[in-house]
Amino acid sequence: MFADQHLESLGGAQVSMRLQKRFLERAGHVVTVVAPRLHRPAAHDPAYLDLPSLAITPDREYALTWPGARTDRFLDAEMGARLPADVVHVQADFWGAFIGHRYAARHGLPVVHTMHNRVDVGIEATAPFPSLVLRALNAWARRALPAADGADSVAAPDGWAFLRRLARLSRAVTAPSSHFARRLEAHGVADRVEVIWNGIDDDVLDAARSAEPPQRRPGRPRFIWLGRMSPEKRLLPFLEAVISSQIEAEVEIVGGGAQLRAARRLVQRSSPKADVIFAGRLPYAETLRRLADADAVVQTSIGFETQGMTVFEAASLGTPAVVSDPDIAAELGAGTWTVTDATTAALAEALRAAASHIAAGRSVAPDPTIAERFRQSSRTAAMIAVYERAVAAGR
Known part of the structure; x- marks a missing residue:
């Protein structure tokens, strides 16, 4: 497996890949995970093949390995001391993808590419001058990746062209949701994209489900928001909706990130009717416990x-969701209060409806089959x- 970031760094893709690795090993397979070396102390696993890298964030959490001849030589030497590979699974979007596809091409190995990232939306949300960034990314791909049939005909400098180039080097393409898979197909990234959800650890799920209380704990409606506190996750609009909705509820915020200070200031100066608690980053098992306890x-x-x-983890535990993204709501199929548009007012209205239903004992119920379909096994x-x-x- 090839990743953009070390599996012991923070991030949903890293959590998913650690779980995939463990369950593949449990099924009797040998896994090697190739990723940039982490620049802070972390757990080591013999399956990790750490590439020379450069830290790219001030907290040294994330790193970059430059794809090129020097990295190719290092990787080939390290892999030469391990069992031969049968298949290359690329779960990266940038330098990890380039390094993985180059390795597969050198050794004549088939590639399965899992596309985790809506590249155009991600870059637009996080980078200044996104069109220039996408142009540079496509130019980098043309230089760094092996030649692919038809690549020149899809060289328009946008996110879809970049993903097309990666797909044309792959024998199979997968995506973690139906809505993303269909979008990839509609933009010509691949003729067929197979849907394989990122899953939840069977053992952790069983433990969390067995620890659930037999009935709802008394009290006001309890909402939980969790994730990385960055603009694309829309934490601040959520808090503005909590304030304007005037719901009387408990609201727990789990996670960390750059917008934490702004979020705390917003709550302090607005004094919402809801009790807003910032819980910080929590261990995975404790996060699941709190998801199970939330309404x-x-x-x-x-x-x-x-x-x-997050919403699939919650649904596996029987917890419904207030959902802003219509694609995710459709994927869940049941157990949601859907937000009608992207405005704060619409989110506030959905929160009021959810709080009212919960307080009256009329909460919606998630699809009960999700728990089994979501198991990592x-x-x-x-x-x-x-x-x-x-x-x-x-x-």
């Missing part, structure tokens, strides 16, 4: 998520089938 999880990003893990079995087809297609 509803609130999902606020729009167009950015390629799956939206079932997701690993589905991915192994993709690997087997990719390998067989090259024989």
Whole structure:
């Protein structure tokens, strides 16, 4: 597996890949994870192959490995001391993708590429001058990646062209949700994109479900928001909606990030009727416990998520969701209060409706089949089938 960031760094893709690795190993497979070396102390695993890297954030949490001949030589030497690979699984969007596809091309190996990132939306939300960034990214891809049939015909400098180039080097393409898979197909990234959800640890899910109280704990409606506190996640609009809705509720904010200080200031100066608690970053098992205890999880990003893990984790535990992204609401299928548009007023109205239903004992219920369909063991079995087809297609 190839990743843009070390699996012990923070991030949803890293959590998913650690889980995938463990369940593949549990099924008897040998996994090597290739990623930039982490620049802080972290747990080591013999499956990790750390590439020379440069820290790219002030907290040294994230790093970059430059794709090129020097990295290729280092990787080939390190992989030469391990068992031969049968398949390359790229779960990266930038330098990790380039390094992985270059390795596969050198050694004649099939590639399965999981697309985690809506590149155009992500860059627009996080980078100044996004059109220039996308032009530079496509130019970098043309230089760094092996030649692909038809790549020159899709060289328009946008996010979809970049993903098309990666897909044309892959024997199979997967995505973590139906809505993202269909969008990739509609933009010509691949003719067929297989849907394989990112899953939840079977053991952790069973423990969390067995610890659930037999009935709702008394008290005011309890909402939970969790995630990275960055603009695309829309924490501040959520807090503005909590304030304007005037709901009497408990609101717990789990996570951290650049907007934490602004979020605290907004709550302090506005004095909402709801009690807003900033819980900080929590261990995964404790996060699931709090999801199970909440009356509803609130999902606020729009167009950015390629799956939206939090609401699926919550649904697996029987907790419904207030959902801003219509694609995610459709993927869940049930157990949601849907926000009608991207305005704060619409989000406030959905919060009022949810609080009213919860207080009256008329909460909505998630699809009960999600818990079983979301187990990592079932997701690993589905991915192994993709690997087997990719390998067989090259024989």
